[in-house]
Amino acid sequence: MSLVPYPRLTPWVVRLSAINVVVLLLMMTVFTSPSVVATLAFDPRVALARPWTFLTYAFLHEGVLHVALNTFALVVFGPAVEERMGGRSFLLYYLYCALGGALFTMGLSGLIPTAPVVGASAAIMGVLVAYAICWPDAELIAFPLPIPIKARTLVLALVGISVVLAFLPLGSGIANGAHVGGALFGYLFFRLQAISHHAPTAAARTVPRVVMVQSGSGEQARHSAPVTAPQQRRRAAADPVAAEMDRVLDKISAEGIESLTADERRFLFEVSKRKQDELH
Numbered sequence: 278m279s280l281v282p283y284p285r286l287t288p289w290v291v292r293l294s295a296i297n298v299v300v301l302l303l304m305m306t307v308f309t310s311p312s313v314v315a316t317l318a319f320d321p322r323v324a325l326a327r328p329w330t331f332l333t334y335a336f337l338h339e340g341v342l343h344v345a346l347n348t349f350a351l352v353v354f355g356p357a358v359e360e361r362m363g364g365r366s367f368l369l370y371y372l373y374c375a376l377g378g379a380l381f382t383m384g385l386s387g388l389i390p391t392a393p394v395v396g397a398s399a400a401i402m403g404v405l406v407a408y409a410i411c412w413p414d415a416e417l418i419a420f421p422l423p424i425p426i427k428a429r430t431l432v433l434a435l436v437g438i439s440v441v442l443a444f445l446p447l448g449s450g451i452a453n454g455a456h457v458g459g460a461l462f463g464y465l466f467f468r469l470q471a472i473s474h475h476a477p478t479a480a481a482r483t484v485p486r487v488v489m490v491q492s493g494s495g496e497q498a499r500h501s502a503p504v505t506a507p508q509q510r511r512r513a514a515a516d517p518v519a520a521e522m523d524r525v526l527d528k529i530s531a532e533g534i535e536s537l538t539a540d541e542r543r544f545l546f547e548v549s550k551r552k553q554d555e556l557h
Contacts, residue, residue, distance in 0.1 A: 289368050290355040294348045297397055300336045301344045319379045319455075320393040321386035335375035337395035347397045354401075354408045360540055361411055361521070370466065374403025374459040381458025385443065394452040399459030402439075405432045406463035412517040436460045522548060 304314065316327070319334035338344040359367040378399020385391055408415075413429035436457065443453035525541050537545070 285356060286352065287356040287359040287364070287367075289359055289364050289371070290351055293355075293368075293371065293397075294351055296336055297338060297344050297348060301338050301341070304337065314395070315393070318393040318395045319382065321383045321391050324379070324383060331376055331379040332372060334379065334393075334395050335372075335397045335400050338397070339395060343396060347401050350401045351397070351404065354404050357517075358404055358407045358411065360544075361524075362407070363538075370403065370407065370463070371400045373466065374463050375400040377403065377462025378452070378455035378458040381461060382452065382454040385454040389444065391454060394455050396452060396455070398452060399455040402436070402456045402459035403463035403466075405435065406460050407467065408432070410464075410467050412520075415517060432460075518548070 416425035
C-alpha cells in the first residue's frame, strides 16, 4: 500500500466516529421509540417540514454492522483528508457531502420510490472521493480482491455500483442514492475549487528549492531542478508524501515558517528524521 502523509487518527475523524457510535448506543438503549428515528431520519416525503433531517440522518445507523463499516472507512481514509484540508474545512466538507446525499435522494424520489434514509455513507463517499482526488495512484488492498488497486479505480468502481443500484428497484435497504449524492457533491467541490484557482494566462510556475523525496533505495535529499506545475502534478500522483512536502514548502515560501500548523511542523520533523535515519 502506498504511504499517505498522515496515517494516524486525526481530531475530527475521532469525534465523528465517536458521535456515530454514541448515537447508536443511545438509540439502542434510551431512545428506543420508532418515532425518534422517524423524526431524525431523512424522508423525502416530509423533509421540507423537517429541515434538520437533511443532516441528522447522517448520524443515525441501523445497527452495529452499519456503523462499524462506516467508521472503518472513515478511520482508513479520513485522517489523510483531514490533514490535507484542515480540521474545520474537513468537518464542513463532511457535512456538505451529507447534505448532498440528502438533496440527491430528494431529487431521486421524484423518479422512483425512496425509503427514509439513515447513515453516514453519503459523507463517507465524499471523503473517499476527496482521497481519490488527492492521492489517485495510492495503492489499496480492497478485500476480497487479492491484488492492490489504485484509489481512483476503487472509488470509481464504488460510485459506479451505487449509480446502477440507485436506479434499480431492488429494495435492498441500502441508500445508494445518498451514496451517489455524497460522491457527486464531493467531486463538484473539488472541481469548482480547481476552476476558481485556474489561471489560464499564467506561465508554468517554477519552484527552485531543496525537496526531500521518499525512495525505496534510500536516496539522499537532493537539490531539485526548477519544478514546473505539470511535474508537481505528476509527483503528487506518484508519491503522496512528496506531494505533501511540496504543499508545506509552498506554504513556507508564501507565508513564512510561522504560518505552519503543529501537524505540519510535526510532518516536517518526521520526514527530516526519516531522511537522517536513511543517511546513517
